[in-house]
Amino acid sequence: MSGPIGKPTPYIDGVDKVTGQAMYTDDFRFPNMLYVGLVRSPHAHARIKHIDLSAAGKDPGVAAIAVGTEIPISFGILPISPDENAMAVEKVRYVGEIVAAVAAETVEAAQKGAEKIIVEYEPIREFIDPEDSLEICGKDEQIHSHTKEGKNIHKTAELRFNEPEKALEKSPFKRTESFKFAGVTHAFTEPHATIAIWNGDETLTVISATQVPHYLHRNLSKVLELPMHRIQVKKPALGGGFGGKSDPFAHEMITAYLSMKTKRPVKCTFTREEVFITNHGRHPTTMDMSVGCDNDGIITALDTDVIIDGGAYGSFGVVTSYYNGVLLQGPYKIDKLGFRTRRTYTNKPQCGAMRGHGAVNPRYAVEVILDMLAHDIGIDPCDLRMKNFLSENTLTVGQLRITSNGVRECLETVREKSDWNNRYGKLPYGRGLGVACGFFISGSALPIIWNRYPQTVVHAKLDFDGRIVMFSGASDIGQGSDTILVQIAAEELGIPMDFVQVEVADTKTTPVDLGSYSSRVTFMVGNAAKMATERIRNEMAKAIAKEKSVSAKDILFRDKKIFTKDGTLDIAWEDGVEIAMAGRGAFVESGYYISPKLGGDFKGSGAGLSPAYSFGAFISEVAVNPDTGEVNVEKIWAAHDCGKALNPLAVEGQIEGSIHMGLGQAVSEDMRFVQGQIMNANFFDYRIPYSVDTPEMDVSIIESNDGEGPYGAKEAGEGPIHPVLPSIGNAIHDAVGIRMMELPITPDKILNKVREKN
Amino acid sequence: MEKVQLNINGFTRIVLVDPHETILDTLRNRLFLTGTKKCCDEGTCGSCTMLIDSKPVLGCLTPTVRCVGKEIVTIEGISSGDDLHPVQKHLVKNGGMQCGFCTPGVVMTAIPYLEENPNPSVNDIKEGLSGNLCRCTGYKKIIEAVKDAAEELNT
Amino acid sequence: MSYYFKPATITEALSLASDYSNNYVYFGGGTDLQIYRKQKLIKDEAIIDLSGLTDTYRIQADGNALRLGAFVTLDDITSAPEIQKLFPLLAEAAASVATPVIRKTATIGGNLLVNNRCTFYNQSKEWRDAVGSCMREVGATCLVTGGKDKCFSRNVSDTAPALITLNATVTVQTQKGEDEIPLKEIYAPDGIKYHQHMDDAILTAIRVPEKPVDWWFKKLRLRKTLDFTSLTVAAAIDTAGMARVCLNGVSMSPILIEKPIADLTLEGLTRSARKNCKTVDNDLMPLKYRREMINVYLNEWWQTVKDK
Numbered sequence A: 001m002s003g004p005i006g007k008p009t010p011y012i013d014g015v016d017k018v019t020g021q022a023m024y025t026d027d028f029r030f031p032n033m034l035y036v037g038l039v040r041s042p043h044a045h046a047r048i049k050h051i052d053l054s055a056a057g058k059d060p061g062v063a064a065i066a067v068g069t070e071i072p073i074s075f076g077i078l079p080i081s082p083d084e085n086a087m088a089v090e091k092v093r094y095v096g097e098i099v100a101a102v103a104a105e106t107v108e109a110a111q112k113g114a115e116k117i118i119v120e121y122e123p124i125r126e127f128i129d130p131e132d133s134l135e136i137c138g139k140d141e142q143i144h145s146h147t148k149e150g151k152n153i154h155k156t157a158e159l160r161f162n163e164p165e166k167a168l169e170k171s172p173f174k175r176t177e178s179f180k181f182a183g184v185t186h187a188f189t190e191p192h193a194t195i196a197i198w199n200g201d202e203t204l205t206v207i208s209a210t211q212v213p214h215y216l217h218r219n220l221s222k223v224l225e226l227p228m229h230r231i232q233v234k235k236p237a238l239g240g241g242f243g244g245k246s247d248p249f250a251h252e253m254i255t256a257y258l259s260m261k262t263k264r265p266v267k268c269t270f271t272r273e274e275v276f277i278t279n280h281g282r283h284p285t286t287m288d289m290s291v292g293c294d295n296d297g298i299i300t301a302l303d304t305d306v307i308i309d310g311g312a313y314g315s316f317g318v319v320t321s322y323y324n325g326v327l328l329q330g331p332y333k334i335d336k337l338g339f340r341t342r343r344t345y346t347n348k349p350q351c352g353a354m355r356g357h358g359a360v361n362p363r364y365a366v367e368v369i370l371d372m373l374a375h376d377i378g379i380d381p382c383d384l385r386m387k388n389f390l391s392e393n394t395l396t397v398g399q400l401r402i403t404s405n406g407v408r409e410c411l412e413t414v415r416e417k418s419d420w421n422n423r424y425g426k427l428p429y430g431r432g433l434g435v436a437c438g439f440f441i442s443g444s445a446l447p448i449i450w451n452r453y454p455q456t457v458v459h460a461k462l463d464f465d466g467r468i469v470m471f472s473g474a475s476d477i478g479q480g481s482d483t484i485l486v487q488i489a490a491e492e493l494g495i496p497m498d499f500v501q502v503e504v505a506d507t508k509t510t511p512v513d514l515g516s517y518s519s520r521v522t523f524m525v526g527n528a529a530k531m532a533t534e535r536i537r538n539e540m541a542k543a544i545a546k547e548k549s550v551s552a553k554d555i556l557f558r559d560k561k562i563f564t565k566d567g568t569l570d571i572a573w574e575d576g577v578e579i580a581m582a583g584r585g586a587f588v589e590s591g592y593y594i595s596p597k598l599g600g601d602f603k604g605s606g607a608g609l610s611p612a613y614s615f616g617a618f619i620s621e622v623a624v625n626p627d628t629g630e631v632n633v634e635k636i637w638a639a640h641d642c643g644k645a646l647n648p649l650a651v652e653g654q655i656e657g658s659i660h661m662g663l664g665q666a667v668s669e670d671m672r673f674v675q676g677q678i679m680n681a682n683f684f685d686y687r688i689p690y691s692v693d694t695p696e697m698d699v700s701i702i703e704s705n706d707g708e709g710p711y712g713a714k715e716a717g718e719g720p721i722h723p724v725l726p727s728i729g730n731a732i733h734d735a736v737g738i739r740m741m742e743l744p745i746t747p748d749k750i751l752n753k754v755r756e757k758n
Numbered sequence B: 001m002e003k004v005q006l007n008i009n010g011f012t013r014i015v016l017v018d019p020h021e022t023i024l025d026t027l028r029n030r031l032f033l034t035g036t037k038k039c040c041d042e043g044t045c046g047s048c049t050m051l052i053d054s055k056p057v058l059g060c061l062t063p064t065v066r067c068v069g070k071e072i073v074t075i076e077g078i079s080s081g082d083d084l085h086p087v088q089k090h091l092v093k094n095g096g097m098q099c100g101f102c103t104p105g106v107v108m109t110a111i112p113y114l115e116e117n118p119n120p121s122v123n124d125i126k127e128g129l130s131g132n133l134c135r136c137t138g139y140k141k142i143i144e145a146v147k148d149a150a151e152e153l154n155t
Numbered sequence C: 001m002s003y004y005f006k007p008a009t010i011t012e013a014l015s016l017a018s019d020y021s022n023n024y025v026y027f028g029g030g031t032d033l034q035i036y037r038k039q040k041l042i043k044d045e046a047i048i049d050l051s052g053l054t055d056t057y058r059i060q061a062d063g064n065a066l067r068l069g070a071f072v073t074l075d076d077i078t079s080a081p082e083i084q085k086l087f088p089l090l091a092e093a094a095a096s097v098a099t100p101v102i103r104k105t106a107t108i109g110g111n112l113l114v115n116n117r118c119t120f121y122n123q124s125k126e127w128r129d130a131v132g133s134c135m136r137e138v139g140a141t142c143l144v145t146g147g148k149d150k151c152f153s154r155n156v157s158d159t160a161p162a163l164i165t166l167n168a169t170v171t172v173q174t175q176k177g178e179d180e181i182p183l184k185e186i187y188a189p190d191g192i193k194y195h196q197h198m199d200d201a202i203l204t205a206i207r208v209p210e211k212p213v214d215w216w217f218k219k220l221r222l223r224k225t226l227d228f229t230s231l232t233v234a235a236a237i238d239t240a241g242m243a244r245v246c247l248n249g250v251s252m253s254p255i256l257i258e259k260p261i262a263d264l265t266l267e268g269l270t271r272s273a274r275k276n277c278k279t280v281d282n283d284l285m286p287l288k289y290r291r292e293m294i295n296v297y298l299n300e301w302w303q304t305v306k307d308k
């Protein structure tokens, strides 16, 4: 590649970010702007008996008040489970649920106004423990009236292939283990924020910290009963998402509604505590898993039963339920596979999608069990994995289509770099190595809302000044997708990156992209951007060929020059632009991406389908203090197959960030509850690793060059989190001989096990 | 409300503030200097770091009235676009930022840190930045950037 | 209405305090207070900013003794060569507090007087209202123990145990005049009123009489930065052979065990620590584990002295 593709490329918005010039949602202000104050429920489950607005209504600072019954249309990210309301209607389902809102002249006036709203509640039985939600309860105790059998089960997802239970019975080696995972949350640094502006032409502009402008657009339209063509959603600079900004949110509906009501700009910014309360993080999970092996260490079958604690609303929960099972189909070949996931409703903030969606916890379980089986059989855990990997270009039992697959090379790389063969099992007591692998989708092949549109469209515009502007709905949330758009255009047209600019994530000016979730952006938007700029190039070549009497297919674009190899043509980019635009002016070409048709035709076959899958293998080295139970993750060797690193700087960044986030879930982060209320809704007590807690990292990018990814690329944003946690768990076993079945692995748990063992 | 005179990035501003108000809120809400970020508002993340009389402080814990008579330097006062400070330059170059929300705070911590510790080791830098929460990068590239900046400043 | 004052003299500060009687707060670095204010745990009208008291900023080493002004920052303490040399225990304790940037604002006076913490109390107003506020605030019971007569909030100062084992004294000023009292005496085993002899008083200086012959310090926390302590143990042996071991973070006040090293046994030490620490389940680390760690830490210290 002659252009910037494949070269470490600093972000195009880097300078804005280091100078404080980048504008995040809360940094905007508009004339005559109002601020939102929210009234939140102090009860986990209660009927709303009465809302007294009289005192707040008289407050001179308050411009408008809203309650749930005014905008009662339900919404949600998945069209199959729109179970949320902008504000509670009839009843509240978790502590912190929004019940009413005010718009006021200042932030303080909004808070004061909200405090004057008096709500009377009648408490209902609370369901905090998911086990309770599995039982039949009174009709009026049900969290949602639509759940079946009088229970609070939101979704049961189950698939079984080739009778795994029978194969397990016959397996010479078998492990059945129970695991427990605490809930964790994204904890992105920029708190949720939204600004809504009701324009004079009766249109609504919403500026929001969202990963999914398109789905927000749709849901705003539904809830506000405003046609989509009168709504514009814009995503400015965004301070991290990790899945936590990938739902349409209640506060977005409320802010927009208050703007319509007052005909003034309205802003809503959350406090850190409100961000925690909003959650949508990884589901607290309990999991029983059985895996069998034959005498050679070949996996015979896997069966698992999972309960995920969904909290009060659906969010991505149906997808999460499936992902807990279907994403066990790689990186190992498992032909007899079964799972059942039950997602319960409980009276807690809802859980949803978080980096590595649905697959992080089952990945921990399976990798730990494989480690145990390797010990049972007496073979090296790396060798056992090597024997079981899926090959390239194959189908899994559930008909996931595997294309490129670099998992062997990943494992060989970290094994070599960590000097595994000489060190595993041989380090002094208290120090250990652990290995684990991973597997993840590069975008879901099926869109959330089924329709005949492509999953993404990119427009590339060439103008007289020689500049290319890329119009894309893609949401750069820090992963660097804007930079990739520029790199691709520069690559395809042989121009410097400064000739390319982006216009992104604005539903008025940019074509639809479904959003930044499920690791789809580089793969899908990359393909579309490539197509759009290829088409620009072809258009230019056609015009130049005609004018200069050369064959269009001989024309090359490189180093800001347009030429043929034989030298008959050699003109500057600008001259080519002039020729191409003669008689037509600036023009736009469009590219798109639609996933190929994939998958089987059984119910649930759509879950986990992706045009390509990423793979990885990590090895962790830990030091455990057996007297205190403290664990120090000292080094992680990471190898991730992202197909092709379009921007190695960004790929490394994603892997390093995944290590950090995985480490947090492994050893210190958990959402604690007391009486249904989060008790560590701050960074003192929700313990994210800081610089001094983060290990040394040795990152290897493995390039398997996928046939369908743009330039061979697959994903790198989520897959790298999966191996982190189990490699740490397995390293703790190597260090002190104990198996940690409960996350986070805090010192008290280690100490208990060490003492039990000794 | 109290009328105060503040010296911000070398320029005098007169504002009416509440005696309990923090300098972070004054800058962001009253003066529209939004480069300094509010992430936790309780001292735990370092996003709001700025310099007061050359010393790094957390804007979310500092009452505005306390800054009267002192020199306040915010991220906006460090550079303007082209003449980036080496810390900023290397953060961009090394990919030491992703979403960028923690970045102004990182810059405002690293600059005075390097003034006090011109030859830090990687572990020293980790320690020096141990109050800055970054959820995106895993810190590695931030630390490498600060190390490179130290080297550039020393030549 | 709220007011901000920055008195230039102690007399002025004390008289402002009496003007606003129960409605003021002395502001050191403010890094502890600001959190309390944001959580609406204090609602004072007047901030009396003590940073204008210019004679409270000095570090003076005199032979083997040390005098610290109350406004010396924790960062100054960790970086002062004389403290690193004579009292590394204090330097290490100060370095274990909060984060590097906070330590540049946080004062030693403020750290000694840091407010007691409890997981059920250090929460937002909305949180406390939803759960039902405890007796330290306006409620009738303790949410940890269910009891009605005692609050077990934890003293979390990391420098207090270090300075107590160094036998430090503090200078306090009230309208009645100046007084010097042993540091350990300003702490009371009461989760609601955990400081004594400090009503309206301003802490102006800390004095450490002599360099210890041996010292030890350890702070239990999940992360290597930022975390408040789950257990801090400091130990020092003075020239007369007196051993002082002080535990904090596990009771309403620092727990001091003082005994000639010759008479000390590990069993005796552990027994007396366990007896005196009123540790309840009000920290994020589990109670059982924190209790166990008391033994583990004391044992660890004991192994280091035993070997000498």
Ligand SMILES: Cc1cc2nc3c(=O)[nH]c(=O)nc-3n(C[C@H](O)[C@H](O)[C@H](O)COP(=O)(O)OP(=O)(O)OC[C@H]3O[C@@H](n4cnc5c(N)ncnc54)[C@H](O)[C@@H]3O)c2cc1C
Residues within 6 Å of the ligand: B042, B043, B044, C025, C026, C027, C028, C029, C030, C031, C032, C033, C034, C035, C050, C070, C074, C096, C097, C098, C099, C102, C105, C106, C107, C108, C109, C110, C111, C112, C113, C114, C115, C156, C157, C158, C159, C201, C202, C203, C204, C226, C227, C228, C229
């Ligand atoms: C993120 C974060 C982490 C923290 N981690 C820790 C930690 O690990 N360990 C720890 O101990 N603390 C910690 N703290 C709390 C606090 O930062 C420190 O205790 C700090 O040392 C307090 O000093 P200060 O000068 O800021 O005190 P201030 O907040 O100013 O005051 C604390 C108390 O002392 C009183 N006071 C202060 N100075 C005087 C004086 N001279 N005379 C009389 N009364 C006075 C005040 O009225 C107040 O009640 C943390 C705070 C934050 C924000």
Ligand code: SF4
Residues within 6 Å of the ligand: C117, C118, C119, C120, C121, C134, C135, C136, C137, C141, C142, C143, C144, C145, C150, C151, C152, C153, C191, C282
């Ligand atoms: S120990 Fe009990 S009374 Fe004291 S602060 Fe905690 S909950 Fe309240």
Ligand code: FES
Residues within 6 Å of the ligand: B037, B038, B039, B040, B041, B042, B043, B044, B045, B046, B047, B048, B049, B058, B059, B060, B061
């Ligand atoms: S916003 Fe000030 S430290 Fe987080």
Ligand code: FES
Residues within 6 Å of the ligand: A189, A239, A240, A478, B096, B097, B098, B099, B100, B101, B102, B103, B133, B134, B135, B136, B137
């Ligand atoms: S770059 Fe996103 S938080 Fe640091």
